[in-house]
Amino acid sequence: MKFGYVLLIVLTSVVLASCTQTNRPSDSNQVENITPTTTIAGDIQPDRTEIVASEVFDQEGSISPTNTSSPSSQPTLIPCSGVTTSRNQEGPFYKDGSPERDSLIEAGMPGTPILIIGRVFDQDCNPLSGVKVDFWLANVEGEYDNDGYTLRGHQFTDQNGFYSVESIEPTPYTGRPSHIHVKLFAPNGIELLTTQMYFPGSESSADVLNSPDLLTTYLEPDANGRQQVLFNFILSD
Ligand SMILES: [Fe+2]
Structure with missing residues (x-):
């Protein structure tokens, strides 16, 4: 029993x-x-x-x-490679005075939204706060807005050196692979770096072959389904 x-x-x-x-x-x-x-x-x-x-x-x-550990929700998880970010040509279309904003997308704008995130470090991998990160890019027709500030805007890094900005995914245009122009300025206004970030499909371009550190990294989509794109800046002293 x-x-x-x-x-x-x-x-x-x-x-x-x-x-x-x-x-x-x-x-x-x-x-x-x-x-x-x-x-x-x-x-x-x-x-x-x-x-x-x-x-x-x-x-x-x-x-x-x-x-879940989205890099955009836990920016301190974004590591520093220690590889100094290459300089790249400014091009003829930089325009001072862009608005501070976290999205370059405006109502009715064609294109695929992406969220670009990253951190700014010094060459010893210390995060740099208060750095102005100024973006500009062409629209899907390959045209820059030289009259206004469409697809132009800047951010300031936070205490972890983190920035994030929403944009459309750049489109290649005649003679150029997909890219976004960027300038970085110190809090006192001194220019620190002028470069471009390049996107998948640009691997065979001379710019990326000469400076592979300028190729962005695609991450998992965020909670809203937007493609997250990682690009860090490591500044030389
Ligand atoms: Fe350009």
């Missing part, structure tokens, strides 16, 4: 364990972190797999916020 009671407990535990496995949201990385706990007849323990699962997944079964 006693043996039958123990056998019943063991069988019940096995059935419950298999049910919890099949109902759990599938995410191989998370499942690998779950350590099943052996249940011993006569000394029944709480199923640790259920406790871990409730910590990892929310009620809808999606990964909880503690398991």
